Amino acid sequence: MVRILVTNDDGILAPGILPLAQAMTEHGDVTVIAPDTEYSGAGAAIGAIWEQTPHVTRHRLEGIAEAWAVNGPPALAVMYARLGAFGEPFDLVVSGINPGANVGRSVYHSGTVGACLSGRNGGWSGIAVSQASAGWGVEGQAWEEMVKLQQWETAATVASAFVRGYLEHPPTEVVIANINVPNVALDDIEGWSITEVGQLPPRSMSNAALVARDGEPDEFDVDVTWGEPVDLPDHTDGGTIERGRVSVTYLTRLEAEHRTDLTSAERSLDRLLT
Numbered sequence: 075m076v077r078i079l080v081t082n083d084d085g086i087l088a089p090g091i092l093p094l095a096q097a098m099t100e101h102g103d104v105t106v107i108a109p110d111t112e113y114s115g116a117g118a119a120i121g122a123i124w125e126q127t128p129h130v131t132r133h134r135l136e137g138i139a140e141a142w143a144v145n146g147p148p149a150l151a152v153m154y155a156r157l158g159a160f161g162e163p164f165d166l167v168v169s170g171i172n173p174g175a176n177v178g179r180s181v182y183h184s185g186t187v188g189a190c191l192s193g194r195n196g197g198w199s200g201i202a203v204s205q206a207s208a209g210w211g212v213e214g215q216a217w218e219e220m221v222k223l224q225q226w227e228t229a230a231t232v233a234s235a236f237v238r239g240y241l242e243h244p245p246t247e248v249v250i251a252n253i254n255v256p257n258v259a260l261d262d263i264e265g266w267s268i269t270e271v272g273q274l275p276p277r278s279m280s281n282a283a284l285v286a287r288d289g290e291p292d293e294f295d296v297d298v299t300w301g302e303p304v305d306l307p308d309h310t311d312g313g314t315i316e317r318g319r320v321s322v323t324y325l326t327r328l329e330a331e332h333r334t335d336l337t338s339a340e341r342s343l344d345r346l347l348t
Contacts, residue, residue, distance in 0.1 A: 075102055075103045076101060076102030076103065076165045076166065076241060077102060077103050077105070077162060077163070077164045077165050077166075078098045078101065078102045078103065078104050078105070078164065078165065078166050078167075078168055078237075079105055079106075079107055079152065079155055079160075079164040079166070079167045079168070079193070079198075080094060080095040080098055080104055080105070080106045080107075080108075080168050080169075081106070081107055081108045081109075081148045081151050081152060081167065081168075081169050081189045082094075082108050082109075082148060082169060082170055082171070082172065082185075082186065082189075083109065083112075083113045083114050083115075083116055083147065083148045083169075083172065083184070083185025083186050083188070083189065084109075084112055084113075084114060084172065084173070085108065085109050085110065085111050085112050085113070085143075086106065086108040086109065086110060086133055086135075086141065086142075086143040088112075089221060089224070089226065090170060090171035090172060090173055090205070090224065090226055090229075091106065091108060091170070091171070092135055092136065092138075093171065093226040093227060093229075093230040094168060094170050094171045094203060094226075094229070094230050094233060095135065095137075095138050095141075096136070096137045096138070096230070097230040097231065097233060097234040098168055098233075098234070098237065099137060099138070100234060100238075101234070101237050101238060101241055102165070102166075102241075103139070104138055104139065104140075105138075105139070105140045105141070105142070105155075105160060105161075105164070106133070106135060106138055106140070106141035106142065107130075107141075107142045107144060107151045107152070107154070107155055107160060108141075108142075108143060108144070108148065108151060109143065109144055109145075109146065109147055109148055109151065110131060110143035110144060110145050113146075113147040113148060113185050114172075114185055115183050115184070115185060116147035116148065116149070116185035116188060117149075117182065117183050117184065117185060117187075117188040118149045118187075118188035118189075118191040118192055119147050119149060119150075119185075119188065120146065120147065120149050120150040120153055120192070121146050121147060121150060123146065123150065126145070126146075128144075128145070128146070128154070129144075129145045130142045130143065130144050130145070130154075130159075131143045140160075142160065147185055147188070148169065148185050148186070148188060148189035148192070149185070149188045149189055149191065149192035150192075151189070152167055152189050152190075152192040152193045152196075152198075153192050153195075153196075156192070156193070156195070156196035156198070163196075163198070164193075164198055165198070166198065166199055166200070166201070166237070166240070166241075167189060167190050167192075167193035167198050167199070167200035167201070168200070168201045168203065168233065168237065169186045169187070169189040169190055169200060169201070169202045169203065170186055170202060170203030170204055170205075170229070170233070171203050171204065171205055171224075171226055171229045171230065171233070171255075172184070172186040172202075172203070172204035172205065173204075173205060173207050173220065173221050173224050174204065174205075174206070174207045175204050175205070175206040175207075175254045175275070175276070175311075175312065175315050176202065176204040176252060176254060177204075177254055177271070177272060177275055177276070177310070177311035177312035177315060177321065178271065178272040178273060178274045178275040178276075178278075178306075178310070178311065178312045179273070179274065179275055179278065180275050181252065181271055181311075181323075181325070184202070184204075186202045186203070186204055187202045187250070187252055187325070189202070190202050190250045190252075190325075191250065194248055194250055194327060197248055198248065199240075199244075199245070199248050199249050199250065199251075200249075200250045200251070201233065201236065201237065201240070201250075201251045201253060202250065202251070202252045202253065203229055203230075203232075203233045203253050203255070204229075204252075204253070204254050204255070205224055205225070205226070205228070205229040205254070205255045205256075205257050206254065206255070206256050206257045206315050207220050207223070207224060207257055223257070224257060225257055225258065225259060227260075228255060228256075228257070228258065228259060228260045228263070229255040231260055232253065232255050232260075232263075232320055233253060233255075236251065236253060236322070249324055250324065250325040251322055251323070251324055251325075252271075252311070252321075252322070252323040252324075252325055253320065253321070253322050253323075254311055254314075254315050254320065254321040254323075255320050256315060256318050256319070256320070258318065262318070263318060263319065263320060264317060264318040264319045265319050265320070266314075266319055266320035266321070266322060267308075267309075267314045267319055267320075267321060267322070268322050268323070268324070269309060269310055269311045269313075269314050269321045269322065269323050270309055270310050270311065270323065271310070271311055271323055271325070272306055272307065272310030272311055272312045272313065273310075274304055274306060274312065275304075275312055276303060276304060276306060276312045276315070276316055277300060277301060277302070277303050277304065278300070278301050278304070280299050280300060280301035281298070281299040282296050282297070282298050282299070283296070283297045283299075284296060284297075285297045311323050
């Protein structure tokens with residue numbers, strides 16, 4: 075039986091994780107191992123685990139045989155699994171469903187993607203699943219209102235189809251697939267594309283300013299301004315989502331880059347060290 079680890083960065087009680095975990099039960103033995111609270115934007119961070127006591131709590135999720143909450147970010151949950159805390163090795167990490175697309179620059183900061191990066195360190199492939207959402211924090215829409223509008227089953231069905239094919243003919247090397255799904259009914263999706271990571275998200279933070287607190291001279295809030303929506307290129311992850319299509323991006327591991335334009339800095343090290 076294939077072992078599938080399902081996690082997220084929104085916390086084990088977030089509404090997006092259960093539809094994904096239930097969809098994965100069609101394909102293997104599912105264990106949910108997710109943060110005990112919100113860790114959005116954590117990337118592949120594991121936290122200062124040497125300064126805290128690692129702790130897990132058993133949860134009961136409908137239709138899921140085993141579920142655990144970890145007192146740390148999703149990458150840490152996956153790392154514990156890699157080290158054997160939850161039994162035999164897993165065959166696949168599936169992370170999500172994240173409310174809000176993880177495209178463009180947001181890929182670097184995504185805890186949803188970061189969980190898969192942590193799995194890759196142990197030789198496990200990962201599939202990150204996110205779903206577009208409209209306007210939260212920009213048009214005044216509250217987080218709770220936005221989440222209620224998410225059509226989770228669409229993203230879960232898309233993820234299930236991808237995993238089904240993946241398991242039928244697994245790749246020869248470890249892979250991370252970053253899947254972004256429009257927030258529409260399945261029949262309204264316009265297709266899908268293999269995409270590149272774009273340079274920009276559909277709408278980004280454009281400016282940050284410090285605002286002093288009354289009566290607290292050393293305390294400041296940060297006022298963040300959002301830019302206007304951007305029409306992104308068709309071949310990018312964000313541009314594909316804007317056009318109502320599913321985006322699939324295969325992410326590489328971090329690799330060293332050969333440079334020829336830093337000879338001055340290198341000579342400075344030569345003078346110091348040789």
